[in-house]
Amino acid sequence: MIFEILVLGSGDACSFGGKNQTSFFIKTDKKTFLLDCGPSTLSELRRRNINTDKIDFILNTHMHGDHYGGIPYLLLDLNINYKIESFLVIGAEGIAERLNILQDLLYPGYGFEKFKFKMIFEELKPYQEINVDDIKIKSYPMLHSAYSYCFGYKIEYKNKSFAYTGDTGWTNEIINLSNNTDLFIIECSYYNKDIRNSHVSYKELLENINKINTKNILLTHLSKDAYDNIDKISHAIAYDGMKIFI
Numbered sequence: 001m002i003f004e005i006l007v008l009g010s011g012d013a014c015s016f017g018g019k020n021q022t023s024f025f026i027k028t029d030k031k032t033f034l035l036d037c038g039p040s041t042l043s044e045l046r047r048r049n050i051n052t053d054k055i056d057f058i059l060n061t062h063m064h065g066d067h068y069g070g071i072p073y074l075l076l077d078l079n080i081n082y083k084i085e086s087f088l089v090i091g092a093e094g095i096a097e098r099l100n101i102l103q104d105l106l107y108p109g110y111g112f113e114k115f116k117f118k119m120i121f122e123e124l125k126p127y128q129e130i131n132v133d134d135i136k137i138k139s140y141p142m143l144h145s146a147y148s149y150c151f152g153y154k155i156e157y158k159n160k161s162f163a164y165t166g167d168t169g170w171t172n173e174i175i176n177l178s179n180n181t182d183l184f185i186i187e188c189s190y191y192n193k194d195i196r197n198s199h200v201s202y203k204e205l206l207e208n209i210n211k212i213n214t215k216n217i218l219l220t221h222l223s224k225d226a227y228d229n230i231d232k233i234s235h236a237i238a239y240d241g242m243k244i245f246i
């Protein structure tokens with residue numbers, strides 16, 4: 001069975017540590033998809049010789065630039081360089097409208113209606129489950145932005161699963177999201193800064209560590225504050241190019 005994650009981007013919005021903005025390339029036996037697509041995603045795919053027409057869909061956690069700002073370039077590449085019939089983007093309510101506006105802002109007059117392929121959107125509500133082929137995806141509402149839903153996702157394939165928080169402040173939903181997973185990827189923007197309702201600190205994670213129910217914890221999205229204290233962080237930290245077999 002193939003169920004793999006290639007970390008394309010493990011950095012925060014400001015790319016501290018010289019890391020790309022958020023993106024994970026997920027591969028199963030039959031499907032591949034991106035979990036988030038920050039602005040540096042397409043260049044990292046090119047470096048790794050992964051053509052965009054080999055990506056079946058994008059799953060987006062939330063509409064902040066470092067998590068979805070790379071989608072227009074990926075779509076542009078698909079339109080110019082490949083022949084596909086349709087492309088699926090899954091995200092929170094409003095993503096179809098917001099992405100169309102973003103595409104037109106970056107390339108005026110070159111919105112989705114000009115594409116040679118059809119754009120398909122699945123807009124999710126909190127706790128919604130969908131299946132793409134035999135991949136099961138469930139959205140969990142996180143605590144991050146007042147302007148749109150921010151989701152963490154639990155992703156199951158065959159008898160294995162992983163979850164990813166996206167961006168979030170500390171909430172009990174983090175504990176629910178982690179439940180019974182083989183791998184839990186959690187944002188850890190800060191070491192000890194009090195950024196409630198927005199991002200997680202390593203101190204908060206340690207305070208709640210006994211409630212997290214997963215086989216492996218992987219930290220991502222570290223900011224300057226976390227890097228300044230990196231010698232005090234004892235959990236695994238994602239890096240660009242990291243490959244994980246679930």
Ligand SMILES: [Zn+2]
Nearest residue numbers: 062064144167
């Ligand atoms: Zn964010």
